[in-house]
Amino acid sequence: MPDAWLPADQQFFADLLSGLVLNPQQLGRVWFAHTLAEPPAGSLCLEQPRLDVVLRGVYGNRLIAAQKAIRQGEMLFLPAQAATMPIFEPPVMLLSVVFAPSWLGLAFQAPGHGLPAKKVDIPHPERGECTAMLMALTHLSASAQDQDIIQPLVLSLLRWCRKVASSPPQPGISRKDFLYRSICHWVQENYAQPLSRESVAALFTLSPNHLSRLFSQQGTLSFVDYVRWVRMGKARTILQKYHLPVAEVARRCGYPDSDYFSRLFRRQFGLTPGEYRARFL
Incomplete structure (x- = not known):
């Protein structure tokens, strides 16, 4: 049953993340975007780490040949300052998570599916747990074949995101x-x-x-x-x-x-x- 005290958009993402962490068998390979000295025109480069989860369809990163068809259940992790050039053809449903020092950004996109996009930023007190996991993933991006280590780490990160998304807004805000x-x-x-x-x-x-x-x-x-x-x-x-x-x-x-x-x-x-x-x- 939905938590009545959560704002509607926040509840949407709490439910979405619950579906992922409670069905880990549906999650697949984790890909890694690269940090480039001069990202090409048209690319997207964020100052904060980001995780893209393909919920349905096929997603892509045009900058890396092996990442042009990231399939349902697979994920793309972008360390801070990494670049990507998204491909949304054919239609795809995508969850994007931005990890900022004091807030968690959640976005749902469904180009081609006719569903409205959703976006929410959730303030949270960072206690170091998330930072440690992000640092580990950034380090592991140099050895992306170690999926036996990487996939459980990303699952733990998604559990942390679910905890933040399921928490009522901070009192006083x-x-x-x-x-x-x-x-x-x-x-x-x-x-x-x-x-x-x-x-x-x-x-x-x-x-x-x-x-x-x-x-x-x-x-x-x-x-x-x-x-x-x-x-x-x-x-x-x-x-x-x-x-x-x-x-x-x-x-x-x-x-x-x-x-x-x-x-x-x-x-x-x-x-x-x-x-x-x-x-x-």
Whole structure:
């Protein structure tokens, strides 16, 4: 019976994770994405580790030939900063889990199945258990053939995720604050995508006006200003670490127009992207 005290979307993921950990025989091989010095255009690279679980159909990572057909029950683990170029053909149902230091991001996608996507970020107090498992998996990514060790470790990680998803929201965090944090975390992970007030509001089942009110009440920046603040921060990090053309930096930060990106960057930091990067050469 569903736990009445859990928000509906959180209950959905708690049930989904329960189905996985209670039927471990349905889980298969764990694949590993690679960390690349310069991820190619169109790839997805997150700062936090991520686990993709194929619930139905066939999923793929275009960057690695052996991973172009990851089948039902198999999983793809991405260490922090690893890159992937997802393939969603043929139709697939996918559970994605992002492991951040103080929150757990859960996303359900079903391209081609006509089912609505779901997304929730759950704050949690990290006690070290999850960090230890993620470190072990990252280390084992260099010896991915040790599936007898890797698969039980991933199962333990999924059990931990189930425990977090099945826990009621922390006391003292209002629903508005929880929702605001969830949206902020989502923007931090998806800043490179085309983002609009309408598209993000729809993802979190809000009206655009409700989203605007949420940011004005819970934060210090409007939604549009927050997106720009996140993107500019990411751009600054990329310019410090990588010698990429400004147009590519702009694209990776969600700006197809590099001139517009440069104007925004100079307005915020007082330097052009090129002038800023020159400080670190």
